[in-house]
Amino acid sequence: xxxxxxxxxxxxxxxxxxxxxxxxxxxxxxxxxxxxxxxxxxxxxxxxxxxxxxxxxxxxxxxxxxxxxxxxxxxxxxxxxxxxxxxxxxxxxxxxxxxxxxxxxxxxxxxxxxxxxxxxxxxxxxxxxxxxxxxxxxxxxxxxxxxxxxxxxxxxxxxxxxxxxxxxxxxxxxxxxxxxxxxxxxxxxxxxxxxxxxxxxxxxxxxxxxxxxxxxxxxxxxxxxxxxxxxxxxxxxxxxxxxxxxxxxxxxxxxxxxxxxxxxxxxxxxxxxxxxxxxxxxxxxxxx
Amino acid sequence: xxxxxxxxxxxxxxxxxxxxxxxxxxxxxxxxxxxxxxxxxxxxxxxxxxxxxxxxxxxxxxxxxxxxxxxxxxxxxxxxxxxxxxxxxxxxxxxxxxxxxxxxxxxxxxxxxxxxxxxxxxxxxxxxxxxxxxxxxxxxxxxxxxxxxxxxxxxxxxxxxxxxxxxxxxxxxxxxxxxxxxxxxxxxxxxxxxxxxxxxxxxxxxxxxxxxxxxxxxxxxxxxxxxxxxxxxxxxxxxxxxxxxxxxxxxxxxxxxxxxxxxxxxxxxxx
Numbered sequence: 001x002x003x004x005x006x007x008x009x010x011x012x013x014x015x016x017x018x019x020x021x022x023x024x025x026x027x028x029x030x031x032x033x034x035x036x037x038x039x040x041x042x043x044x045x046x047x048x049x050x051x052x053x054x055x056x057x058x059x060x061x062x063x064x065x066x067x068x069x070x071x072x073x074x075x076x077x078x079x080x081x082x083x084x085x086x087x088x089x090x091x092x093x094x095x096x097x098x099x100x101x102x103x104x105x106x107x108x109x110x111x112x113x114x115x116x117x118x119x120x121x122x123x124x125x126x127x128x129x130x131x132x133x134x135x136x137x138x139x140x141x142x143x144x145x146x147x148x149x150x151x152x153x154x155x156x157x158x159x160x161x162x163x164x165x166x167x168x169x170x171x172x173x174x175x176x177x178x179x180x181x182x183x184x185x186x187x188x189x190x191x192x193x194x195x196x197x198x199x200x201x202x203x204x205x206x207x208x209x210x211x212x213x214x215x216x217x218x219x220x221x222x223x224x225x226x227x228x229x230x231x232x233x234x235x236x237x238x239x240x241x242x243x244x245x246x247x248x249x250x251x252x253x254x255x256x257x258x259x260x261x262x263x264x265x266x267x268x269x270x271x272x273x274x275x276x277x278x279x280x281x282x283x284x285x286x287x288x
Numbered sequence: 289x290x291x292x293x294x295x296x297x298x299x300x301x302x303x304x305x306x307x308x309x310x311x312x313x314x315x316x317x318x319x320x321x322x323x324x325x326x327x328x329x330x331x332x333x334x335x336x337x338x339x340x341x342x343x344x345x346x347x348x349x350x351x352x353x354x355x356x357x358x359x360x361x362x363x364x365x366x367x368x369x370x371x372x373x374x375x376x377x378x379x380x381x382x383x384x385x386x387x388x389x390x391x392x393x394x395x396x397x398x399x400x401x402x403x404x405x406x407x408x409x410x411x412x413x414x415x416x417x418x419x420x421x422x423x424x425x426x427x428x429x430x431x432x433x434x435x436x437x438x439x440x441x442x443x444x445x446x447x448x449x450x451x452x453x454x455x456x457x458x459x460x461x462x463x464x465x466x467x468x469x470x471x472x473x474x475x476x477x478x479x480x481x482x483x484x485x486x487x488x489x490x491x492x493x494x495x496x497x498x499x500x501x502x503x504x505x506x507x508x509x510x511x512x513x514x515x516x517x518x519x520x521x522x523x524x525x526x527x528x529x530x531x532x533x534x535x536x537x538x539x540x541x542x543x544x545x546x547x548x549x550x551x552x553x554x555x556x557x558x559x
């Protein structure tokens with residue numbers, strides 16, 4: 001057990017690490033490896049599985065039907081992330097530069113919807129958008145529409161539900177990075193003749209980049225794996241990868257294809273995040 | 289000088305940009321209007337949310353009589369408490385190891401913990417489902433708790449670790465110099481010092497467990513709905529007035545807890 005080179009595993013260390021090794025090894029890593037194995041397997045009857053080296057499950061994603069779902073998933077996830085960033089940044093910025101008392105209360109107000117249930121947050125939009133509900137009443141009252149129009153079960157409804165659900169995930173890390181921000185840097189920039197616009201883009205924004213990156217990842221990943229929002233607010237035209245995976249596991253009982261889809265989703269997300277962090281992360285940080 | 293001027297500009301706030309002010313107002317409206325709509329319709333005597341049929345508390349009475357919701361609530365509490373205790377214990381030990389020791393394979397632990405936090409929930413959910421089926425563990429409360437511990441450990445570890453890293457080791461060394469053994473040093477010196485972080489990690493774990501839908505959805509099996517699963521099954525087919533009442537209760541409860549919690553926290557900070 002003990003390793004040499006002065007980085008040995010003392011009994012104390014082994015004691016501290018054995019519970020986590022057991023739990024995450026058995027209930028996180030082993031299941032993932034099982035899915036990897038299944039993704040190369042062949043589906044039998046009723047969820048049965050024949051292992052092997054069958055790459056057909058991966059080849060199936062090339063079907064235009066599935067490619068379209070993958071593409072749609074990424075578009076919705078990217079749009080959700082962008083909208084959360086565009087809306088969340090001014091909010092986090094505003095809160096971060098208030099007095100201490102106001103800051104605490106305002107950020108708590110952002111957190112309360114987050115601490116209530118995710119399902120409830122999505123359900124609220126079902127109530128608003130459904131049938132001749134509040135949203136349709138408002139549209140007619142404002143004279144934008146003459147009668148009730150179909151709002152729910154559309155891609156826009158899904159996007160709305162996603163932005164609403166994930167906005168707090170964006171605001172919190174942004175707030176954390178802006179709150180620790182040294183205001184004197186802003187003042188120095190303005191003393192040196194930069195206007196507020198310049199100061200923001202050249203000083204404040206680059207320094208808040210860690211928050212932007214953290215927030216984007218915190219929104220993008222669950223958004224790309226989402227299946228509740230499209231289930232409740234979307235229709236057949238808004239099926240996302242999450243729905244497809246769920247169908248393969250629970251309805252179609254094709255665990256091999258479902259596993260391959262999960263692997264594809266995980267790998268695509270991993271690549272997207274690495275690309276994003278390299279690209280956005282280093283560029284902007286060096287400028288700052 | 290610069291410290292003074294910066295603290296002044298922060299406490300007074302900059303002259304608020306009208307546009308920013310208006311935008312922030314709209315964003316808070318965006319955050320709270322949907323919740324207000326739910327609360328409003330929870331008092332609607334009509335079943336529909338398309339019109340107002342008069343004030344009524346009938347959906348609250350229906351909520352109290354709903355055995356399925358009450359049982360789901362108890363299940364969520366049990367799962368939340370049990371999984372939080374286990375995850376906090378395991379996560380805290382792991383945090384101590386990762387913050388204090390340099391060892392071979394450390395980066396493997398780091399990346400596993402990181403991967404666990406960023407892995408899409410649906411992938412974690414279906415992989416656990418496949419695993420439990422493969423090893424013939426029947427789905428139910430036990431599998432839910434196992435899954436919740438697995439996704440909560442990393443969050444506890446991350447929160448506690450940052451506290452352990454910032455800890456002054458001289459106190460523990462002093463205790464050991466004075467003859468305390470490793471276990472009594474841990475219990476009487478280290479643990480009290482990291483306790484705020486342990487509590488913070490536990491609270492985070494409980495919140496995540498209580499609200500988890502996706503992973504639970506796959507590992508729950510039949511007849512062990514937690515509260516989010518129960519709500520989902522009720523709203524899957526559209527508007528449910530009982531859920532409007534339940535949502536109102538949950539949101540008010542969260543607001544009370546947050547309000548009381550922040551008062552206590554702020555008083556402590558001031559003291």
